[in-house]
Amino acid sequence: MKKYFPSSELIINEDGSVFHLHVKPEWLADKVILVGDPGRVALVASHFENKECEVESREFKTITGTYKGKRITVVSTGIGCDNIDIVMNELDALANIDFETREEKEKFRQLELVRIGTCGGLQPNTPVGTFVCSQKSIGFDGLLNFYAGRNAVCDLPFERAFLNHMGWSGNMCAPAPYVIDASEELIDRIAKKDMVRGVTIAAGGFFGPQGRELRIPLADPKQNDKIEAFEYKGFKITNFEMESSALAGLSRLMGHKAMTVCMVIANRLIKEANTGYKNTIDTLIQTVLDRI
Ligand code: R1P
Ligand code: URA
Numbered sequence: 001m002k003k004y005f006p007s008s009e010l011i012i013n014e015d016g017s018v019f020h021l022h023v024k025p026e027w028l029a030d031k032v033i034l035v036g037d038p039g040r041v042a043l044v045a046s047h048f049e050n051k052e053c054e055v056e057s058r059e060f061k062t063i064t065g066t067y068k069g070k071r072i073t074v075v076s077t078g079i080g081c082d083n084i085d086i087v088m089n090e091l092d093a094l095a096n097i098d099f100e101t102r103e104e105k106e107k108f109r110q111l112e113l114v115r116i117g118t119c120g121g122l123q124p125n126t127p128v129g130t131f132v133c134s135q136k137s138i139g140f141d142g143l144l145n146f147y148a149g150r151n152a153v154c155d156l157p158f159e160r161a162f163l164n165h166m167g168w169s170g171n172m173c174a175p176a177p178y179v180i181d182a183s184e185e186l187i188d189r190i191a192k193k194d195m196v197r198g199v200t201i202a203a204g205g206f207f208g209p210q211g212r213e214l215r216i217p218l219a220d221p222k223q224n225d226k227i228e229a230f231e232y233k234g235f236k237i238t239n240f241e242m243e244s245s246a247l248a249g250l251s252r253l254m255g256h257k258a259m260t261v262c263m264v265i266a267n268r269l270i271k272e273a274n275t276g277y278k279n280t281i282d283t284l285i286q287t288v289l290d291r292i
């Protein structure tokens with residue numbers, strides 16, 4: 001029997017668009033670029049030859065258009081894994097649920113999703129301006145634990161090694177971090193040899209969870225020293241951002257291909273930051289558009 005989704009579970013607006021994104025099924029391309037900042041959507045779309053739709057609701061702005069003959073949708077997610085839960089579930093519904101009958105479609109449609117973001121670098125090989133692909137993501141956000149099948153898609157030995165190394169128990173980072181791989185095929189095609197491949201911590205905040213201390217002291221003052229020193233099977237943690245784990249995790253559970261690439265705008269080791277990064281991120285955008 002086909003799965004049926006009542007209106008409380010999949011909310012469809014009166015105009016036939018999905019609840020938060022306000023996107024209609026026919027507007028979604030198979031290739032999707034996700035960005036955090038709604039302002040970055042126009043920057044991506046400025047490279048399109050044509051635009052077929054443009055819609056905005058809350059922090060979610062969407063444009064579908066064509067780049068060198070490829071149909072691409074660009075969506076902003078805002079900040080955080082909670083928003084990725086909304087964006088990924090609504091994009092998957094647009095692709096794989098019939099909005100007329102509210103039933104799952106017979107044939108699965110796979111999406112290819114690339115997040116282009118900014119991040120904080122944690123290693124000497126991640127200075128400001130570096131493009132870092134998240135080969136693995138460590139989720140401090142807990143989102144994936146609410147879905148069945150989490151253990152089947154996560155790297156459990158890596159999770160144990162990380163928790164042992166940090167010496168965290170009790171309230172620190174509860175529920176425990178999850179470790180998830182990006183799509184290998186996408187990483188090979190998009191990172192090629194000119195981007196750093198790394199392990200990204202997707203933090204549940206910009207300050208405390210990334211070891212930034214302003215007026216309130218941190219629960220674990222040695223957090224970032226330990227994170228920078230951690231090594232497991234040749235992997236070192238390269239960067240902090242706030243969405244890659246939920247994107248990689250939900251994509252794996254749903255059957256889509258996904259990866260995150262971020263430009264380093266702050267290096268935490270040498271305590272430097274760059275806020276005037278618009279041109280450099282445009283180079284990254286063009287590279288991803290050419291390779292997606
Ligand atoms: C924090 O400043 C935001 O920047 C990074 C983080 O993941 C977080 O969303 O990504 P974006 O540049 O895509 O927003
Ligand atoms: N985004 C983050 O989440 N952290 C940084 O340090 C920079 C950008």
